[in-house]
Amino acid sequence: MQIRLYKEVSFDASHRLLHYRGKCHNLHGHRWKVEIWITGRTDDQTNILVDYNEIKQAVNKYDHQIILNQDDPMVPRIEEFHPVIKTPGDPTSELLAELIRDSIESAYAPSGRDIRVETIRVWESPSCYAELTHEDR
Template structure:
């Protein structure tokens, strides 16, 4: 029998979108909100699908970071003063949703849990989010 758990996590981070022509081309920050739904089998001994702290720790890797496309020329300049988290494309909420889901799935597997992200929402403001859903049947 599968069980679904939910966790909400917030982080602060700066990003910019080099392939976008508008305000988001400029370096700017958000308070990001991540909502994650995990489907899995509860451990027989503990009754836990996945420790909520696992989700918090994965998302926390982005907290107070500068997140840039690996091809952004600004990345090397900023890296002289502050670590930069680079992504394979522009760090949109859509892209971050997929990346964070992959990271959570990998950490759950590493810890030996039979648990996967079923749905994830990444909010970059109080009115805008990207959502990914996964059919794992």
């Protein structure tokens, strides 16, 4: 059966925007919130579209982490003390939305079922978020 589900996950992480000139150029932290709407066909045997815990795991890999552009000169220095999640560009809420969406969809691609992240919102603060929809590809 075709179905749509929703999951909300929050995490705490720091980042900085290497190519931005303003406050966000400095390393700082956020309480991020991610909202995800997924559509597709449920598994014939389990009647489950996507395991909620797998969505949570895809997001929680960022929890209590430092997220930096892979080209950021701070990366090697910080890695002497703490792991760094490196992104292909500045780790904005827009980019994190893409990365989380791709992680979830690629995890289910081998199943052969058409599972799509229809909408994903990544909240950087209580008053601002980036939203991607399936049509944005």
